[in-house]
Amino acid sequence: MSGKRKKIVAFLCNWCTYTAADLAGTSRLKYEPDIRILRVMCSSRVDPVFILKALMDGADGVLVGGCELGDCHYQRGNYYARRKVAVAKKIAADMGLDPERIRLSWISASDGPRFAEVVNEFTREIEEKGDTPVKHEAYV
Amino acid sequence: MKIAKKIPGRNREALRGLLESMVEKGAAESLFAAAANKRGDSFSYFLMKRGSLPDTLEPLPPIMSRSAAGMLTYLTRKGPLPGKTLVVLRPCELRAVTELRKLNQIHADNLVTVSFDCPGVFPLKDFFKGKAAVLIEQHEKALSDGTLAGARNVCAICAEFTGEGADIELGFLGVPEGECWAVANTEAGAQCLGLVEGEDVGDLSSRDEAVQAAKERRAVERKQRLLAFQQEVGGPENIAKVLENCLNCHNCMRVCPICFCQECYFESSAFRAEADRFLARAGRKKGLSMPADTLLFHLGRMSHMSVSCVSCGACEDACPADVPVSLFFSLVGRSTQGIFDYVPGRDVSEPVPYLHYEREEFQEMEAPYLEKRGQD
Numbered sequence: 402m403s404g405k406r407k408k409i410v411a412f413l414c415n416w417c418t419y420t421a422a423d424l425a426g427t428s429r430l431k432y433e434p435d436i437r438i439l440r441v442m443c444s445s446r447v448d449p450v451f452i453l454k455a456l457m458d459g460a461d462g463v464l465v466g467g468c469e470l471g472d473c474h475y476q477r478g479n480y481y482a483r484r485k486v487a488v489a490k491k492i493a494a495d496m497g498l499d500p501e502r503i504r505l506s507w508i509s510a511s512d513g514p515r516f517a518e519v520v521n522e523f524t525r526e527i528e529e530k531g532d533t534p535v536k537h538e539a540y541v
Numbered sequence: 542m543k544i545a546k547k548i549p550g551r552n553r554e555a556l557r558g559l560l561e562s563m564v565e566k567g568a569a570e571s572l573f574a575a576a577a578n579k580r581g582d583s584f585s586y587f588l589m590k591r592g593s594l595p596d597t598l599e600p601l602p603p604i605m606s607r608s609a610a611g612m613l614t615y616l617t618r619k620g621p622l623p624g625k626t627l628v629v630l631r632p633c634e635l636r637a638v639t640e641l642r643k644l645n646q647i648h649a650d651n652l653v654t655v656s657f658d659c660p661g662v663f664p665l666k667d668f669f670k671g672k673a674a675v676l677i678e679q680h681e682k683a684l685s686d687g688t689l690a691g692a693r694n695v696c697a698i699c700a701e702f703t704g705e706g707a708d709i710e711l712g713f714l715g716v717p718e719g720e721c722w723a724v725a726n727t728e729a730g731a732q733c734l735g736l737v738e739g740e741d742v743g744d745l746s747s748r749d750e751a752v753q754a755a756k757e758r759r760a761v762e763r764k765q766r767l768l769a770f771q772q773e774v775g776g777p778e779n780i781a782k783v784l785e786n787c788l789n790c791h792n793c794m795r796v797c798p799i800c801f802c803q804e805c806y807f808e809s810s811a812f813r814a815e816a817d818r819f820l821a822r823a824g825r826k827k828g829l830s831m832p833a834d835t836l837l838f839h840l841g842r843m844s845h846m847s848v849s850c851v852s853c854g855a856c857e858d859a860c861p862a863d864v865p866v867s868l869f870f871s872l873v874g875r876s877t878q879g880i881f882d883y884v885p886g887r888d889v890s891e892p893v894p895y896l897h898y899e900r901e902e903f904q905e906m907e908a909p910y911l912e913k914r915g916q917d
Contacts, residue, residue, distance in 0.1 A: 448806075448845075449845075450806070450837070450840065450845070453837065453840045453841070454834075454840075457840070458822065459826070470900070477898065483898070483907070484895065484898055484903065485844075487880050488844050490906065491877055492840060492873065495872075495873055495876055497776035497777045505906050505907055506907065506908045507907060519908070535777055536825075537826060537827060538778075538827065
C-alpha cells in the first residue's frame with residue numbers, strides 16, 4: 402500500500418462481523434489499517450444518517466457489516482439493514498456523493514479471514530477512488 | 542355500495558351544507574374541519590360537536606395552516622374518538638393519515654373521511670400579505686376549474702388531487718355549475734351520505750374525464766418541474782447553496798405530519814460534543830458553519846421520512862427562510878419511494894418500507910464478495 406491512508410468507517414454488528422474482526426485479530430491476520438470500527442448491536446441499528454454523516458464529515462468509505470442472511474441474532478435485522486443501506490446509497494447518489502463508497506457485507510462470526518479480505522478489498526477500491534471530494538469542503 | 546348524490550350550491554357552500562346536514566341527520570357525533578378564526582381572514586381546524594357547530598365553518602380554506610393529519614395524531618394519541626366523526630381532509634392530508642395509520646400513530650376507528658378535488662392552496666405568507674377576500678374568491682373559482690394561479694410549489698405540481706381514497710369524495714371538476722357531486726367510496730361513507738337528501742347522479746363520466754385530463758396535465762408538469770429542480774440542485778455544492786439559508790430552526794420537522802417521533806434524533810444529545818471536537822472539524826473543513834450539522838438534519842429527514850412524504854408542503858409554509866423544502870422532499874421522496882415501488886398513502890394495507898422486507902431483494906446492495914472469491 403502506498404500513499405496516505407484513507408479513512409473508512411465500519412459499523413459492525415456485535416454478533417457476527419465484529420466477532421469476525423476479533424477473530425481476525427486473535428488469529429494474527431493482517432489487514433489494512435484504514436478502517437475505524439464502531440460496534441453496533443445489529444446492522445439494522447445503522448441509521449442511514451450515520452452513513453451520510455460519516456460521508457459528509459469526510460470519511461472516504463463506509464462499511465456496514467452484518468450476519469449472513471438468515472443468521473441474524475435478532476432474526477430479521479440484516480434484512481432491514483439492507484433496505485436502510487439501499488436508502489442511504491440512493492440519497493448519497495442524489496446528493497452527488499459516490500454510492501460505491503458505501504459497502505454492505507455479510508461476514509459470519511467464524512470467518513476471520515474473510516473479514517480481513519473484505520477490509521483489504523474495500524480499502525483497495527477506496528484507494529482507487531481517491532479522497533472523497535467533500536473531505537476538505539465546508540458544507541452547511 | 543357506490544352512491545353519488547348531487548349537492549346544490551357553489552363549491553364551498555355545497556360542502557358546508559353537506560357537512561351540516563350530515564351532522565344534523567345524525568350521521569356523526571362530531572366534525573373535524575376548518576373554520577374561520579374570529580378575525581375572519583384566517584383559518585384553523587376545529588373540533589366540533591353536534592348541536593354546537595359554529596357558523597364560521599369553512600371546510601375549504603385557501604390556505605393550509607397545519608396538516609390535519611398531524612392534529613389527528615395529537616387528537617387520538619390516547620385512543621380513538623368516542624363517536625363517529627366526520628373529518629374533512631385535503632387529498633395530501635388524507636394520504637398522510639393513511640401513512641400515520643400504518644405507523645400506528647392515528648386511531649382511525651370512528652373516523653369518516655371526507656375529501657375533495659383540491660386545486661391547491663396559497664402559500665401562507667402570500668395569503669397573509671394579500672387581500673383575503675380577493676384570494677378567497679380566486680380560490681373558489683379554482684375549485685371549479687382546477688388551476689390556482691399563485692398556488693404553492695407542491696400544489697402546482699400535485700397529480701393526486703382528488704379525494705378518491707376517502708369515505709366520501711366531493712367532486713367539483715367536470716360537474717355542472719351550481720352543484721357538486723358527493724360520492725361514497727365505502728360502506729361507512731354510504732351510510733352517512735345515505736341520510737342526506739339529494740338527487741342521484743346517474744352518470745359520473747363527465748367528472749371522470751375532467752379529472753383524468755387534469756391528472757395527466759399535472760403529472761407532466763410535476764415531472765418537468767422536478768427535473769428542472771434536480772438540475773438546479775445536483776451535486777453537493779448546489780445542494781449546499783439551496784440549503785445554506787436554513788436557520789436550523791426545525792420548523793419543517795415540527796409541522797411535518799409524517800415526523801411523528803416524540804423526540805427527534807436531531808434534537809437529542811447525540812449532536813452535543815466538546816468544543817475541541819467542533820474545532821477539529823472546523824480545521825479539517827475550512828470553517829464549520831454554525832449551528833453545525835444543518836445539512837445533515839435535512840439528509841436525516843430525507844432518510845427518515847421521505848419514503849412516506851406525501852408532498853403536502855407544510856414544511857415550506859413553515860420555513861422562515863424561504864428554503865424550497867417541499868420541492869426538495871418531493872424530489873428525494875420520489876427517488877427513495879422509487880426504490881421500493883412505494884406510493885405513500887395509496888393503500889393502508891401496504892406496509893411502510895422500513896417495517897417490511899422481502900427475503901429476495903436488493904441483492905445488488907450486498908457487495909459481490911462471494912462471487913469474486915468463488916472465481917479465485
